[in-house]
Amino acid sequence: MAQAINEFTEKIYKRFLENLRGDEEIPDSLINEIEKLADNGQLTNSEAIFKAYEDWEGSHAKD
Amino acid sequence: MPRIKKLHVYGYRGITKEGNLPLEGKSLILFGENATGKSSFVEAVEKLLTEKVSSLDGRAKGLSSAKHGPSIRVSKGGSEIEITFDDGSVFDLNTPRQSLPYPIRNYLAAAQQPLFILRRSQILQLLENRPEKRGELLQPFLPLSEWNEIGDAFKQSKEEADQRARESKQELERVVKELSRLLELPLPLVAVTEEALVESVNRRLSRDSFPTINAAQGIQEALHQAKRKLSSLGDISAHIALHNLSEQIEAIIPSLQIDWLATLLEKIRELQRQEQMQARLFFEEVLQKGLKWIEQAKLDYCPLCEQPIDRVATAGRIRHRLSEVEQLITVRRDVDKLRRDAISNLKDLAQKLSATEEKASSVGRTNIVNLITEFRTRVDKALEVLSPKVSDIRIQELTETLKSWSSYSFPARFLEIHRQLKGVISTIPKPDTVRSLLDLRDFLSDVQRLWQEQESLRVRAEQAQRILEIAAQVFKHAEESRKEEIQTLFNQIAEDIDKLHEKVNPDKNRRGMQLKVRDVGTFSVNLGHNFYDRKEEDLRAYSNEADLDIYGLCIFLALRRWYRNQYPEFNLLILDDVLTSIDAEYRVRFTELLMNEFKDYQILLTTHDRIWFEHLRDIQARCGVSQQFITKIIHEWSLDEGPDLREPQEERERLEQLIMKAGEPSQIAGEAGRLLEYILQEMRYSLPLAVQARRGERYEIGDLWPAFYSKIGKEYTGFYNKAQSTLEALNVRWPLRSWLGAHFNYWAKGFTRKEAEEFGRAVADLFDLSFCTKCRRFIQPSTTPEGQMACRRGHLIYPPSGKEAKPPKDIEEILKITLGALSDTRLTSEQYFEWKRAEIGAEN
Numbered sequence: 001m002a003q004a005i006n007e008f009t010e011k012i013y014k015r016f017l018e019n020l021r022g023d024e025e026i027p028d029s030l031i032n033e034i035e036k037l038a039d040n041g042q043l044t045n046s047e048a049i050f051k052a053y054e055d056w057e058g059s060h061a062k063d
Numbered sequence: 064m065p066r067i068k069k070l071h072v073y074g075y076r077g078i079t080k081e082g083n084l085p086l087e088g089k090s091l092i093l094f095g096e097n098a099t100g101k102s103s104f105v106e107a108v109e110k111l112l113t114e115k116v117s118s119l120d121g122r123a124k125g126l127s128s129a130k131h132g133p134s135i136r137v138s139k140g141g142s143e144i145e146i147t148f149d150d151g152s153v154f155d156l157n158t159p160r161q162s163l164p165y166p167i168r169n170y171l172a173a174a175q176q177p178l179f180i181l182r183r184s185q186i187l188q189l190l191e192n193r194p195e196k197r198g199e200l201l202q203p204f205l206p207l208s209e210w211n212e213i214g215d216a217f218k219q220s221k222e223e224a225d226q227r228a229r230e231s232k233q234e235l236e237r238v239v240k241e242l243s244r245l246l247e248l249p250l251p252l253v254a255v256t257e258e259a260l261v262e263s264v265n266r267r268l269s270r271d272s273f274p275t276i277n278a279a280q281g282i283q284e285a286l287h288q289a290k291r292k293l294s295s296l297g298d299i300s301a302h303i304a305l306h307n308l309s310e311q312i313e314a315i316i317p318s319l320q321i322d323w324l325a326t327l328l329e330k331i332r333e334l335q336r337q338e339q340m341q342a343r344l345f346f347e348e349v350l351q352k353g354l355k356w357i358e359q360a361k362l363d364y365c366p367l368c369e370q371p372i373d374r375v376a377t378a379g380r381i382r383h384r385l386s387e388v389e390q391l392i393t394v395r396r397d398v399d400k401l402r403r404d405a406i407s408n409l410k411d412l413a414q415k416l417s418a419t420e421e422k423a424s425s426v427g428r429t430n431i432v433n434l435i436t437e438f439r440t441r442v443d444k445a446l447e448v449l450s451p452k453v454s455d456i457r458i459q460e461l462t463e464t465l466k467s468w469s470s471y472s473f474p475a476r477f478l479e480i481h482r483q484l485k486g487v488i489s490t491i492p493k494p495d496t497v498r499s500l501l502d503l504r505d506f507l508s509d510v511q512r513l514w515q516e517q518e519s520l521r522v523r524a525e526q527a528q529r530i531l532e533i534a535a536q537v538f539k540h541a542e543e544s545r546k547e548e549i550q551t552l553f554n555q556i557a558e559d560i561d562k563l564h565e566k567v568n569p570d571k572n573r574r575g576m577q578l579k580v581r582d583v584g585t586f587s588v589n590l591g592h593n594f595y596d597r598k599e600e601d602l603r604a605y606s607n608e609a610d611l612d613i614y615g616l617c618i619f620l621a622l623r624r625w626y627r628n629q630y631p632e633f634n635l636l637i638l639d640d641v642l643t644s645i646d647a648e649y650r651v652r653f654t655e656l657l658m659n660e661f662k663d664y665q666i667l668l669t670t671h672d673r674i675w676f677e678h679l680r681d682i683q684a685r686c687g688v689s690q691q692f693i694t695k696i697i698h699e700w701s702l703d704e705g706p707d708l709r710e711p712q713e714e715r716e717r718l719e720q721l722i723m724k725a726g727e728p729s730q731i732a733g734e735a736g737r738l739l740e741y742i743l744q745e746m747r748y749s750l751p752l753a754v755q756a757r758r759g760e761r762y763e764i765g766d767l768w769p770a771f772y773s774k775i776g777k778e779y780t781g782f783y784n785k786a787q788s789t790l791e792a793l794n795v796r797w798p799l800r801s802w803l804g805a806h807f808n809y810w811a812k813g814f815t816r817k818e819a820e821e822f823g824r825a826v827a828d829l830f831d832l833s834f835c836t837k838c839r840r841f842i843q844p845s846t847t848p849e850g851q852m853a854c855r856r857g858h859l860i861y862p863p864s865g866k867e868a869k870p871p872k873d874i875e876e877i878l879k880i881t882l883g884a885l886s887d888t889r890l891t892s893e894q895y896f897e898w899k900r901a902e903i904g905a906e907n
Contacts, residue, residue: 007629008548009209016544025536034537044212046219053224053530 013038030056064632065170066665069147074137075110076103079705086693088149090666092683094676095697100706101669105180105639106132108667111144111156112174112635117203118182136702166632173630176206178623180637183644186615190590190602198586204622205552206629210545217534217541224527224534231524238520242513245506254521255514264510271503279514286507293500302491304426309488311419312431312481318412319474321465324445327401328461331453334398337391338454354381399453409446413439431480434473441468546580552625553578553588559621560614566656567613567649573606575599578618590614609646616641616653620661627664636664643672650675654682662688673748680840698741712839714738715830718823728819735819735826736764739793742830742841743767749843750774768794779844781861782832782852789828792821835859845869 020026020034033052034043042048066088072078077100084091084104095101106116106128115121116128133142145155152167154160160171189200235254242255246263257279265275268285276285293299356362357378365372416435423431441464448461560576575593580586592614594605602614623636638657642650657666670676676694683689698707718734720726726734743764746752752770754762772794775783783790814822833842835854842859845851850863857870 006206006209008206008552009213011551012210012544012548013213015548016541019540019544019547020537023536023540026533026540030533030537044216046216046223049216049220050223050530050534053220053534056533057526057530 027056029059064634064663065152065166066149066634067146068149070104070108071143071145071147072104072107073141073143074134075107075132075142075144076100076134077700077705078103078107079134079136079701079703082706082708084695084708086665088665089690090664090688090692091668092676092679092692092694093667093669093697094673094694095669095671095700095706096673097671099671099697099700101671101697102182102639103706105182105637105667105669107144108146108635108637109177109180111146111154112171113177114175115177117177117180134705169630169632173626173633174635176203176208176626178204178206178626179633179635180639181616181619181641182639183641186612186619186641189618190611190615194581194587194589195584197588197590198580198584201588202586204619205549206626207545207549214538214541214545217538221531221534221538224531228524228527228531231520231527235517235520235524238513238517242510242517245509245513254517260510260514264507267503267506271499273503282507282511282514286504286511289500289504289507293497293504296492296497296500299492299497299501301426302497303494304422305484305488305491306494308419308422308426308428308431309481309484311415311422312477312484315412315415315419316474316477316481318408318415319477321468323401323408324405324465324468327398327405327449328458328465330394330398330401331456331458331461334391334394334453335458337394350381350385354378354385357381395453402449402453402456406446406449409442409449413442413446416442428484431484434476434480437471438473438477441471441473542585546582546586549586550580553580556618556621556625559624560617563617563620563656563660564613566660567617567652568610573610576614576617590618608644609649612641612645613649613653634664635667636661637667639669640671642668642670642675647678651678651682654679658682658688662691677748698744709737709741711738711741711830711834711841712836714741715827715834718827722820722823722827728814728816731816731819731823732814735823738830739826740764740767742826742833743771745841746771746833749841750779779850779852779861780864781850781866782842784864785861786829786832789825789832792825793829832859 017031017035020031021028030052033056034049037043037045037048037052067086068088069086070084072082073080077098082100082104084093093101093104102118106118110116110128110132116132119126119128119131133139143155145153147153148167148170150164150167152163154163154167154171160168163171185200189197192200239254240250242260243250246255246260248255248259248263251259260279261276261281264282264285268275273285273288276282296302353367357372357374361374363372363374364370365377416439420432420435420439423435445461445464445468448457448464557576557578560578561574564573564576565571572595573592575598577589577591577599579589579591581589590602591599592602594600597605602611606614627633642653645653657668668679670679676696680689680694683692695708698709700706714734714737718731718738721731721734740763743752744762744767747754747762747767747770750771752767752774754766754770757766772790775786775790834840835842835856835858837858838855840855842852842854842861845853845860848863848866848869851861851866851869853860853868853870857868860868860870862868
């Protein structure tokens with residue numbers, strides 16, 4: 001997680017990923033996108049997050 | 064580990080001028096009465112380290128540290144806040160953090176979260192507020208700002224998804240509504256079904272004898288058929304134009320009968336004949352005015368020729384002549400009405416002719432255009448002739464116009480043209496057939512467009528809904544993860560809170576502290592504990608105010624300790640007047656807890672309670688941490704000068720210099736007055752002195768001296784004997800009346816040099832006799848023997864007359880000195896000593 005500087009944020013983020021993975025309704029592809037956003041320091045960018053949702057929906061519609 | 068060596072503030076909050084706290088890396092106990100500027104130092108540190116001030120920023124709209132932080136006595140940008148660390152690094156409001164050494168940068172990074180400052184108001188609010196408000200108050204004590212930014216981004220993306228889903232739904236509803244209306248269907252729940260659409264379209268197709276369809280796709284073919292059929296009918300718009308033209312000519316024909324114009328002409332002729340016959344009577348206006356004059360003014364002479372008249376007879380004649388013209392006036396009025404009607408009819412006709420001419424021109428009917436143009440000329444002429452008022456109408460011109468109108472047989476010619484047009488129209492399709500086909504074509508076209516739109520919007524709305532659902536689910540996990548992690552943290556610190564609380568309140572029936580993050584709300588916290596056999600009770604259920612305060616402090620300290628584990632180099636802890644309402648028994652224990660468990664922190668502790676301030680100094684000594692603390696007193700505050708932080712030794716040195724180096728009498732007297740006041744203020748608490756209460760606890764020399772002099776003389780004979788000449792000099796030489804009601808700057812002006820020097824010397828002597836430079840404290844009454852005054856360690860000691868000096872030397876003596884702290888507790892002194900002995904034993 002590129003943007004986190006504090007341990008507590010890191011802990012919450014890890015728990016967040018665990019909770020997402022434990023939720024059958026959340027597809028892996030979307031979790032991967034969220035992880036990519038985190039790696040690129042984009043997790044505070046609501047537009048980037050929304051785009052990830054749209055991309056997921058686009059691929060979901062194709063499926 | 065960085066520690067603050069010096070805090071320098073200029074022009075911030077209540078610190079109007081320069082305010083320096085030379086901490087030398089030590090902790091600080093800062094005493095000052097209310098409104099003397101203690102919290103200004105706390106706020107300055109907060110501003111510098113966190114860039115915010117909790118008491119200003121985010122508290123209310125329009126309130127901010129940027130606007131309200133600087134002192135009202137400094138110009139914009141004139142404030143200075145500067146911390147010097149013990150390694151020599153200096154950090155102020157303009158220092159780039161990157162330019163500082165690594166440990167200082169770490170220190171400052173950790174300090175950006177305001178987890179190191181606790182104010183009394185925060186404790187009260189934390190405990191007394193509703194759970195959701197409590198969450199808000201705890202939030203600043205948790206390092207959540209980073210995650211909050213992430214959580215906000217997930218929240219905003221969810222809100223964006225929500226907005227888009229709502230817009231798609233609204234758009235779909237609009238189209239569904241329009242389509243349902245077109246198909247004459249009741250409004251469906253979501254969208255028009257294909258089945259309903261086909262059924263409705265087929266009803267319409269059957270009505271127009273078109274083949275029905277089986278699916279929505281069939282609309283396209285039906286539309287083609289309708290268009291083909293319309294094409295087979297030729298130029299539909301030309302057909303329609305001819306139909307319209309025929310209808311317009313039909314509407315003009317009745318207006319061509321101009322009997323009304325002939326009638327008008329006849330009436331005008333008749334009127335003119337009558338007017339000529341009675342031309343002499345056309346002075347009715349003159350007659351009417353003359354009658355009025357004669358009757359109202361009661362004139363007995365003619366207003367025109369000034370000859371004597373018989374008023375009654377003349378008025379009678381005038382009335383008779385007016386009755387003769389009345390008929391003529393009525394006829395004139397009727398004729399004018401006919402004229403106006405004629406103009407209106409002609410204008411209406413001209414308008415119809417223009418519209419018809421335009422239509423005829425558009426379908427290329429030149430013969431109709433020519434006829435209308437020819438006729439329009441006559442109509443315009445008639446309008447021109449009739450425009451003047453009745454009396455000005457030229458009969459001859461009107462007669463000729465009428466004649467030419469009749470001679471050209473316009474009605475007959477229009478009828479002929481209309482007949483010819485009807486003949487053409489009979490060969491083209493009927494308007495009803497064309498209109499019906501056109502309606503069907505438009506209907507099918509609209510249905511097809513709306514159906515496609517509906518289907519496309521339905522897909523979009525479904526997609527938006529799916530995005531919303533996933534966004535809401537992800538956001539829910541973001542929120543839950545935050546709450547779960549906070550709960551884990553709370554569980555950890557709950558144990559620490561119990562440990563800390565036990566040190567302050569040993570009652571074992573109050574344990575099991577719980578901080579529970581509630582499932583509901585953004586961040587809502589319940590506070591509970593076990594009370595005897597009652598489990599998980601609300602803290603407030605069985606706790607008094609002091610207990611609650613202690614819990615609040617322990618929660619904060621546990622959070623602070625947890626944060627320290629993550630940032631060991633950040634050791635600052637600020638407690639801004641938080642101990643005020645705690646019972647003395649708890650205060651002693653809490654302060655010991657602070658001195659023992661937080662001894663490796665740099666503590667800045669403020670208090671406005673003088674007695675408590677004295678006890679704090681005692682407890683420091685008892686805990687063996689005196690060397691780690693410095694104490695500062697703010698004597699007073701003024702808007703122009705800010706907090707007064709002078710030290711007594713400095714005052715003494717200044718006084719000496721003024722005496723030795725030819726200071727002005729007023730300067731010497733003023734300085735001596737300030738030092739004497741300092742001494743008396745100290746004595747007021749330690750002796751203590753009974754003085755008449757003053758608002759704001761602001762006492763002057765005149766208030767304190769009589770009580771001091773009297774008490775020393777009666778109860779502390781050892782000190783009195785030693786200082787007798789000095790005390791008497793102060794008491795006799797300077798009458799008290801001159802000290803009352805004014806302050807130094809005023810009364811010091813009346814001193815001669817000799818008087819000022821004697822006064823200064825006496826005050827300096829009193830200071831030297833009462834202030835121990837080794838302990839840096841004033842003497843105070845010893846517990847035993849009664850009547851003895853001594854400093855903390857017995858460097859200065861004045862036993863009562865006839866008794867031996869007894870310097871305080873063992874721990875029990877020191878404990879006795881803190882006895883005052885127990886005056887309002889429920890513990891007896893025996894219980895207190897038993898507890899202390901046990902504690903000391905355990906520590907050893």
